Amino acid sequence: MNFIRTLDKWLVKIEEQILSYSIILIAIMVVGNVISRAVIGSSWAFHQEVSRFAVTVATFMGISYAARKGRHISMSAFYDMAPFPIRKALAIIIPAITALILFTLSVFAYEYFMSLVASGRVTTAMQVPVYLFAMFVPIGFVLGGIQFLRNMWVNIKEKEVYLAQEKKDYS
Amino acid sequence: MIATMLTIMIVLLLLGFPMMIPMMAAAIVVVIFFMPNIDPMFLVQQMMEGISSYVLLAVPLFIFAADIMSTGKTSKRLLDFVGAFIGHLRGGYAITTAAACTLFGSISGSTQATVVAIGTPMRKRLLSVGYKDSSAIALIINASDIALLIPPSIGMIIYALAAPRVSVGDLFIAGIGPGLLIFAMFAIYSFIHAKIFNIPLAPKYSWKERWKVTVKALFPLGFPAIIVGGIYFGIFSPTEAAGISVLYALILELLIFRTIKIPDVPKIALSTGLVTSAVFILVAAGQAFSWLISYARIPQMLTETVLGSDPTALQVLLIVAIFFFIGCMFVDPIVVILILTPIFYPAAMAAGVDPIHLGIVITFQAALGSATPPFGVDIFTASAVFNKSYLDVIKGTPPYIVMLLIASVLIILFEEISLFLL
Amino acid sequence: SEEAGTDDGAGAADDGTSDDGAATESQETYNWQFVTEEVQGQVQYEYAAEFADLINEKSDGQINIDVFEFGALGSEVDQVEQLQNGIVEFAIISPGFTGGMVAEGQVFALQFLFPDDQEVTQEILNTSEALHTHLSGMYEAHNIKPLAYFTEGAMQWTGSNELRTPADFEGFKMRVQESPLIMRSYEAYGADPSPLSWSELYTSLDRGVVDGQENPIFFIEDASFHEVQDHMTISNHNNYVAMSTVNPDFYNGLPDDIRALIDETVEEMQPRVFEMQAEMNEELLDSIINNTDNPTEVIELTEEEREAFRELALPVRDFFRDEVVGDEGREMLELLEEEIAAHE
Numbered sequence: 054m055n056f057i058r059t060l061d062k063w064l065v066k067i068e069e070q071i072l073s074y075s076i077i078l079i080a081i082m083v084v085g086n087v088i089s090r091a092v093i094g095s096s097w098a099f100h101q102e103v104s105r106f107a108v109t110v111a112t113f114m115g116i117s118y119a120a121r122k123g124r125h126i127s128m129s130a131f132y133d134m135a136p137f138p139i140r141k142a143l144a145i146i147i148p149a150i151t152a153l154i155l156f157t158l159s160v161f162a163y164e165y166f167m168s169l170v171a172s173g174r175v176t177t178a179m180q181v182p183v184y185l186f187a188m189f190v191p192i193g194f195v196l197g198g199i200q201f202l203r204n205m206w207v208n209i210k211e212k213e214v215y216l217a218q219e220k221k222d223y224s
Numbered sequence: 225m226i227a228t229m230l231t232i233m234i235v236l237l238l239l240g241f242p243m244m245i246p247m248m249a250a251a252i253v254v255v256i257f258f259m260p261n262i263d264p265m266f267l268v269q270q271m272m273e274g275i276s277s278y279v280l281l282a283v284p285l286f287i288f289a290a291d292i293m294s295t296g297k298t299s300k301r302l303l304d305f306v307g308a309f310i311g312h313l314r315g316g317y318a319i320t321t322a323a324a325c326t327l328f329g330s331i332s333g334s335t336q337a338t339v340v341a342i343g344t345p346m347r348k349r350l351l352s353v354g355y356k357d358s359s360a361i362a363l364i365i366n367a368s369d370i371a372l373l374i375p376p377s378i379g380m381i382i383y384a385l386a387a388p389r390v391s392v393g394d395l396f397i398a399g400i401g402p403g404l405l406i407f408a409m410f411a412i413y414s415f416i417h418a419k420i421f422n423i424p425l426a427p428k429y430s431w432k433e434r435w436k437v438t439v440k441a442l443f444p445l446g447f448p449a450i451i452v453g454g455i456y457f458g459i460f461s462p463t464e465a466a467g468i469s470v471l472y473a474l475i476l477e478l479l480i481f482r483t484i485k486i487p488d489v490p491k492i493a494l495s496t497g498l499v500t501s502a503v504f505i506l507v508a509a510g511q512a513f514s515w516l517i518s519y520a521r522i523p524q525m526l527t528e529t530v531l532g533s534d535p536t537a538l539q540v541l542l543i544v545a546i547f548f549f550i551g552c553m554f555v556d557p558i559v560v561i562l563i564l565t566p567i568f569y570p571a572a573m574a575a576g577v578d579p580i581h582l583g584i585v586i587t588f589q590a591a592l593g594s595a596t597p598p599f600g601v602d603i604f605t606a607s608a609v610f611n612k613s614y615l616d617v618i619k620g621t622p623p624y625i626v627m628l629l630i631a632s633v634l635i636i637l638f639e640e641i642s643l644f645l646l
Numbered sequence: 647s648e649e650a651g652t653d654d655g656a657g658a659a660d661d662g663t664s665d666d667g668a669a670t671e672s673q674e675t676y677n678w679q680f681v682t683e684e685v686q687g688q689v690q691y692e693y694a695a696e697f698a699d700l701i702n703e704k705s706d707g708q709i710n711i712d713v714f715e716f717g718a719l720g721s722e723v724d725q726v727e728q729l730q731n732g733i734v735e736f737a738i739i740s741p742g743f744t745g746g747m748v749a750e751g752q753v754f755a756l757q758f759l760f761p762d763d764q765e766v767t768q769e770i771l772n773t774s775e776a777l778h779t780h781l782s783g784m785y786e787a788h789n790i791k792p793l794a795y796f797t798e799g800a801m802q803w804t805g806s807n808e809l810r811t812p813a814d815f816e817g818f819k820m821r822v823q824e825s826p827l828i829m830r831s832y833e834a835y836g837a838d839p840s841p842l843s844w845s846e847l848y849t850s851l852d853r854g855v856v857d858g859q860e861n862p863i864f865f866i867e868d869a870s871f872h873e874v875q876d877h878m879t880i881s882n883h884n885n886y887v888a889m890s891t892v893n894p895d896f897y898n899g900l901p902d903d904i905r906a907l908i909d910e911t912v913e914e915m916q917p918r919v920f921e922m923q924a925e926m927n928e929e930l931l932d933s934i935i936n937n938t939d940n941p942t943e944v945i946e947l948t949e950e951e952r953e954a955f956r957e958l959a960l961p962v963r964d965f966f967r968d969e970v971v972g973d974e975g976r977e978m979l980e981l982l983e984e985e986i987a988a989h990e
């Protein structure tokens with residue numbers, strides 16, 4: 054159990070670093086290109102590709118982090134109004150099905166990744182393999198699925214309703 | 225197939241699933257059970273495609289800049305400056321918010337970026353002077369709509385490409401009338417709303433006090449000046465302006481005001497990343513969903529059914545309005561315009577609709593759809609950025625929806641509103 | 647794609663009305679998808695639409711082809727992957743968008759390679775062994791079967807200042823696609839090539855973020871770039887070449903008569919599309935010239951003026967040979983150069 058807790062701590066750290074530096078990387082690329090073009094008159098051929106890479110990484114690696122923090126957007130009108138037993142049941146069923154969908158998507162994402170590996174295609178500007186862009190997608194879905202399973206578990210274990218592992222339902 | 229898809233989506237949506245799940249679950253079920261020849265990995269291809277548009281980069285960058293400025297002093301000083309001049313007027317802050325959204329939207333061309341960049345600081349101020357959060361957010365997401373109508377509008381550029389022989393310049397001019405019409409409606413409403421709810425007025429500032437606040441706001445005022453000037457004088461594109469605003473915010477807060485330190489930057493970026501991911505995963509899901517619908521040629525099937533033979537101009541425009549409105553509830557307006565315009569264009573021309581007028585109706589409905597429940601990227605963005613529940617975000621929208629529907633009817637019925645400047 | 651020609655893709659959409667996919671064996675109907683990189687009124691889409699009509703007619707309604715405009719199925723690269731997978735049976739592909747996979751396809755980005763005369767160029771595109779054997783073979787190795795190569799028109803320059811000599815490109819910010827080869831081509835003229843997203847191009851030209859761009863005439867007019875540019879140069883510096891392609895597994899699995907029908911129609915389309923693009927580009931060039939609201943000064947390069955650019959463009963072929971492709975590509979270019987020389 055201790056091992057898992059340590060692993061989890063590291064995982065959060067890594068997720069945070071990845072999310073944070075993806076955003077900083079986008080800013081550096083866009084700003085750097087403007088300055089380079091305006092000052093030395095030459096654009097960065099790679100700035101669009103690197104930005105696209107960073108956006109993809111942030112989006113898919115963020116699934117799990119947003120799930121941990123309960124920041125995924127949902128329409129909670131019915132959920133909020135439901136009486137406690139139903140809300141409790143939903144708090145278990147929703148993350149369970151969500152995890153199932155994310156795991157399914159991770160399989161598709163892995164297949165897509167493998168198809169890019171097989172094609173050997175490289176990007177136009179940087180000439181790096183395209184599969185690098187798709188690499189984080191299956192990982193993001195798997196981590197996201199695991200996190201939703203934990204959101205489910207916390208609701209099975211605890212009495213109260215948790216919107217996410219780290220976010221109790223206040224109502 | 226359509227029935228299965230809709231049922232899954234509505235049920236999961238109402239139960240309160242994270243919003244990407246209704247779309248992706250419906251897509252997965254449809255692909256597996258109804259479209260055996262489609263390799264489901266293409267859903268992932270399209271999710272990645274959905275977030276790869278360069279223009280979308282403006283969203284995380286403006287969120288980042290706004291996060292930096294609200295951590296530090298910039299946004300407060302800017303708002304103090306605005307308040308010193310309009311705080312004593314009835315509905316002044318609300319009207320200023322609408323105006324700021326309109327102006328900023330015209331620069332960034334993106335409704336989502338406007339929600340973030342103007343919404344973040346203005347919402348705080350609206351709350352502090354006594355507005356309910358729901359009215360503040362509703363004002364912000366709806367005023368950001370106007371962005372798509374004021375040049376340079378990305379929506380119009382895309383329409384011009386999809387519609388043969390339409391001039392982007394003419395569209396830009398034609399958007400001004402409707403844009404101002406909606407702004408006027410919002411301004412009048414803000415005035416009446418402030419009166420009815422008796423929003424307290426701030427004391428009027430003397431010119432001496434105004435001068436003091438202005439001096440304090442000098443550096444922050446460089447922010448809009450650099451953005452507008454930089455785009456106007458062709459130093460950078462609208463998306464690049466979002467990056468420059470990050471740079472300027474960092475220079476102010478790190479070097480000049482010294483309110484944040486280097487190690488704070490990754491922390492702020494983390495919160496930006498969290499919000500970006502929550503919104504972009506929905507943009508991604510929307511693209512996968514729209515790809516499936518396009519592949520199955522559902523828009524064509526539906527339009528053939530509803531348009532019938534020989535529709536009148538008014539009928540075509542109404543149907544166009546409904547289709548774009550619904551489409552943009554789910555998917556990014558740019559994608560919807562690209563997919564649906566060619567489907568309707570020939571019928572509209574046959575019915576004698578002016579192509580510029582059609583473009584304005586389409587752009588307007590696209591903007592409207594992205595701010596309207598249940599799906600709407602602006603709502604998602606507001607929910608993520610302001611960390612408010614979905615319901616809190618949409619609670620205050622009904623008056624705006626009524627106004628926008630009225631505007632939409634006027635714009636459809638009277639093509640002069642769009643064409644009078646041409 | 648393994649059971650080619652069954653009522654698959656689009657048929658699935660109709661499932662609401664028909665009970666069962668088991669179609670009658672005797673009168674088999676085909677439903678195919680044809681995706682293009684352009685929209686209605688542009689060359690690729692009109693090609694595909696006419697191709698679909700012809701096939702439908704010839705097969706007495708037995709073959710139905712749905713034509714997809716750009717945007718419906720994602721980006722150009724997405725479309726290529728969908729063709730390779732057999733989700734769509736036919737696609738029109740610009741070799742430029744497959745440069746990361748078949749680098750040799752970038753040969754069409756080389757400036758001043760093909761003859762000035764468009765008809766001769768199309769003749770080479772129709773008959774070249776370098777293209778039909780060498781290049782097509784490289785595509786087939788990636789599960790893409792090119793059926794034909796055609797020009798959508800010559801590429802032209804637009805700019806905020808007149809572009810007549812290489813000196814005019816000095817410090818000129820030229821918007822290009824993200825390709826190193828194209829960037830190298832404009833660097834050779836002394837320009838500052840700037841990769842910029844298409845969706846921001848109109849505004850960026852208007853405001854001067856970039857000074858100019860290249861495209862065929864029909865596209866310049868359609869995207870209204872002439873509205874925000876004062877000058878246009880009929881440079882004919884290369885051709886926008888596209889390929890009509892088919893998924894090879896699907897194609898090889900078809901009955902002989904159906905395959906023959908496709909081949910025959912592809913052949914018939916070649917003169918048609920040449921005429922189509924010529925008419926479109928001519929008509930829209932007139933419309934740019936006659937647009938008094940947004941006047942655009944149009945000049946045409948003389949032979950000597952083209953020569954100055956040709957000289958600077960020649961070393962870019964070395965870049966293509968040394969940095970972009972391998973031995974196969976070098977052989978292909980050599981053969982193509984011979985074929986072109988034989989036509990001059």
Ligand code: NA
Pocket residue numbers: 383384385386387388389390391867868869870
């Ligand atoms: Na057009």
Ligand code: NA
Pocket residue numbers: 872873874875876877940941942943
């Ligand atoms: Na012009």
